């Protein structure tokens with residue numbers, strides 16, 4: 516995807532890879548223990564944060580993503596941490612037939628599902644997640660809480676800084692989609708450069724995803740505000756985490 520190809524150079528700085536991998540590790544340690552996860556598939560793994568983190572926790576985790584540029588960075592990130600991991604260049608709708616193994620858990624985190632263009636594509640992906648799991652395995656999905664985003668119509672997502680970069684994330688609200696824009700301002704001495712990259716997202720709601728999970732052989736569907744298991748509140752939570760068990 517052109518969007519990620521364009522932003523891969525500063526993606527890890529912007530999303531604070533080094534800080535998050537340490538901060539999130541205890542959260543994943545609890546999940547691994549609670550759900551008895553020995554093998555995992557990290558779908559839309561990006562630059563490998565969760566694939567690497569899970570391997571560091573002793574889980575045999577494989578990362579897949581459809582951006583070769585993000586995967587190159589993931590391999591470099593793994594090597595820097597002393598891991599020799601294989602990442603696979605695959606779209607989340609193409610897992611079946613390309614991965615001939617079943618896992619204890621499938622993760623699709625970091626608001627990746629809204630890149631799928633409609634509920635047909637979302638259904639395809641969720642059906643593939645089911646196919647990748649052992650019976651009784653767990654799927655973990657994390658997206659932004661679009662119930663809140665659509666209700667508030669707040670266009671500025673956030674502004675953050677790293678070294679001489681400023682990252683301004685903002686939305687355009689379209690008819691049935693949201694354009695996500697990333698304005699990067701690079702300041703060096705007296706020189707200021709701007710670059711803008713955008714991608715369209717589908718604002719899937721809790722009820723859309725829950726219905727699709729039900730239609731694809733999942734039960735015990737639970738919603739949370741985060742991976743720590745805090746309760747999800749439709750009007751106030753920033754994130755939506757859904758877990759479900761393959762029947």
Ligand SMILES: C[S@@+](CC[C@H](N)C(=O)[O-])C[C@H]1O[C@@H](n2cnc3c(N)ncnc32)[C@H](O)[C@@H]1O
Nearest residue numbers: 559560561580581582585606607624625627630
């Ligand atoms: C916001 S990043 C999240 C990366 C990572 N999961 C994280 O939490 O940091 C979204 C990722 O989804 C990937 N992606 C988008 N559409 C995809 C698809 N159809 N199949 C697989 N990966 C996809 C992009 O290449 C990108 O790496």
